[in-house]
Amino acid sequence: MLSAVIIDDEPNAVNLLALRLSQHCPQIDVVATCTGSIQGVEAIKIHRPEILFLDIEMPQMNGFQVLEAVGDIAFSLVFVTAYDRFALKAFKYSALDYLLKPIDTQELIATIQKIEKQHQTSPQQIQYLQQQLTGTAKVLPDRLALPYQNGVTFVAVHNILYCESDDKYTRFYLSDGQDYLVTKTLREIQELLEERDFLRVHRQYLINLNRIKKFVRGEGNYIVMDNNQSIPVSRGQKDRLMERFGWL
Template sequence: MRAILIDDESNALDMLEWILQKHCPQVQIIAKCDSPLVGLEEIRKHKPDLIFLDIEMPQLNGFDLLERLGPHDSDVIFTTAYNQFAIRAFKICALDYLLKPIDPDDLKAAVQKAENKKSKVSTDQLDMLLSYMKQEKPKSKRIALTASDHLVFVETEKIVYCESDSNYTIFFLTTGEKVMVSKTLKDVEEILEGMDFFRIHASYLINMKHVSKFTRGDGGYVVMSNNQHITVSRKKKDEFFEMFSKI
């Protein structure tokens, strides 16, 4: 894979280059750019397979660079020192990122994903991320789901519930559609935090706005808007009632 590294900090560039050479020998670095404007020229000139792109840079930040670049075939991995709120934004938008200081294992996983052609950045993803980053509180109404070889953009209000399936999670939508993503239910729970979702059971995360009724019999279960019956964990029952009263 031919790669271009773009970061305004030369030390960060050197460190990324060193880690790539040591842990990802399949990556051929064809350009290192400490200027986003130079980086833009190099991308247009070489058309790399992969771009490692810092976000906060003078002259042109990483998002603006991609907007100016326009349609392209390169996979993109963002590198960032942003805080946890911003990191959650990346997860919501299904964008690949590496948190500085870069961990070699995370880097190898990101490169592997790029090799499988799953690191494309769509205009919808970028627009969603920019919109989300402007919010003061995490109340995004739309998330991106990576399903096999394509992205599905879903309004959170259309998610009825999520079910764990080992290291995967199945999203059940109001349309009757099911979307499976390669994330654990715990990962999904973190992404949807603050959006009226509740981990009612080890295997289920429900949208509280889609709860039709609660039945006390058989230990207690909820009936969702799609008529699905889901058991309420005994450990979660009090917390469920507390949250339900706030909806």
């Protein structure tokens, strides 16, 4: 069993989440539910939960202030939010789990299954998210959090050369020669980076268009990246690639 605390200033939201967890996630033991942020801080300190479900916009103290008051974060964090589409990008770039109100049961189940396999939330992830959500200009983050087996690393988006599908995982290849295997599918990464000059040129590869060295056409089209790695280009994606660059 994994212990959990729920903090949300909407009583109906708290009760519904607790009910969904009892019905669909029997491995979760909800040890406390709180509709006040100050009460929530005390509950976290008393119960030391393994999972915290936390709303962000609350009176008295918002979600970030609750986390600051708690201090050491020794749990997996799931934000429960009604934020807009742009703000949700910030959650994804921070590699933080979130549930969008009203909560979808299948998304809740998938989130719990992921938490059972991964590391605890890091303070760096929360700090990065807070910076993005409190910024006045709606610009996409310039760094991406990559959760891997030993923790989380933040990489500059422009330093990502390409991503390669590895079944249900994705391997990131960086300009400094390092690579990271993360627990996300290439489709998920594509949705996150396609607005940042990344293109899916093959079912297995997503490339940074700004890090292409050359494109070789022929019977087997392929691209050579900055690190001299050759990446195949599928027939269906060749035209899209040429359109992006205005190649003849």
